[in-house]
Amino acid sequence: AIQIAASRDQLDPLLLSQAPGISFKYWKDATQLYLQQIDRLVAKGEDAKLAENKPYGGPVFRKMAVQLSLHDLKGAVTTLVDARLFQEAYVLSRTRYMDSLAEQTLRLWAHDCFLNGHYNTSSVCYMALGDLSQAAAALGKSSDEESLSLAADIAKVLGQTTFAGHIEEKREFIKSKKELLEKLDKQVEDQDLKDLPSRSELVIKENNTEKSQLEEPEKDTENAKEVASTDEKNLMSDTQAEESGKGEDENKIEKLLVELPEKMEGLLKDGIQNGMHKGDGDTMQNGEATDPQNNNEILAKPLQNGSEPVQEKSATE
Known part of the structure; x- marks a missing residue:
């Protein structure tokens, strides 16, 4: 890191403070490189870069760098683990040949991944530790079919047939559910991806709509005329019926x-x-x-103009 920074004119006091952790000679060489960098920046008129405060990953990495300069490897690893930088902590432990510290870091990493749902990474960590039972348990929590198949195979190798059966049932259930969802998605896509109408079809449809809107008032007028004519016919028929009734x-x-x-x-x-x-x-x-003759005359007398006949009195009356 110091050599790369020196080639880019990016050396600073923080990086220079890490050189003694390697060797005294390395620190002297790094110091000479830093002095040459200062001269170059001043000659270019870029001396403002010397006052730049580089974050280097924030306070966590600054603290870890200072601990390394003090040869406090365990403290530096602990700082990284507390910040959940497990990968950096594991690499640092392995490069310094601290196997026990690396194993402890790897176990903490596997547990953290298991709690946060990263089951595949957790199983890899447990496999690196040689704990196949925990690796199968971590893979069994996954919802991926391949991961579940691998978990079932590991469980069978370990002789855990009951656990392997449960994992296979879970895998079949997830597979059937996935197929059902794919089928439903395909049906939805088929419905959504129907052929869209062309521009000419849209124009024709729009023209038909406008024509129908224009024809509606005409239809209403015709209907009104038909109703009026029907009413007139009914009135005439009623009048004729009344006249015929009067005639009768x-x-x-x-x-x-x-x-x-x-x-x-x-x-x-x-x-x-x-x-x-x-x-x-x-x-x-x-x-x-x-007198019978008088009676016959009365009966024979006709009625005149619809008036009542006048009875003649008999001779006896």
Whole structure:
């Protein structure tokens, strides 16, 4: 890192402070490179770069760098682990040949990945530690079919047949669910990806819509005319019916006027005959007689202008 920074004119006091951790000679060489960098920047007029404060990953890496300069490797690894920088901590432990510290870091890394749902990374860490049972348990928590198949195979190798059966059931369930979702998605895509209408079809449809909108008022006017004509026809038919009814009533009245004299004549004949029979009885009792010729004249007298006939009194009356 110091050599790369020196080639780019990016050496600073922080990087220079790490050189003693390697060797005293390396620190002297790094110091000479830093002095040459200062001279170059001043000659170029870029001395403002010497005052730049580079973050170098923030306070965590600055603290770790200072601890390394003090040869506090365990403290530097602990600083990285507390910041959940497990990969950096593991690499630092391995490069310094601290196997026990590297194993401890790897176990913490696997546990953290398991808690946060990174089951594949957790299983890799447990496999690196040689803990196949924990690796199978971590893979069994996954929802990936290949990971579940691998977990079932590891469980079978370890003799955990019951656990392997549960994992296979879970894999089959996830597979069937995935196929169902794919089928539903395909149906939705088929519905969404129907052929869109062309521009000409849209224009024709728009013209038809406008034409129908223009025809609607005309249809309403025609319907109104039809209703008006229907009402007029109904009114005319009612008027004709009334007139025909009046004509029938007049015909009935005329017929009655014609038939009335005949009916009255018949009624009078019946009344006269009844009166004659009654009169005969009375005359016989009183010793009087009626003249039949007078009765026949009364019956033979016609009715004039529909008026009632005038009865002539008999000779006896």
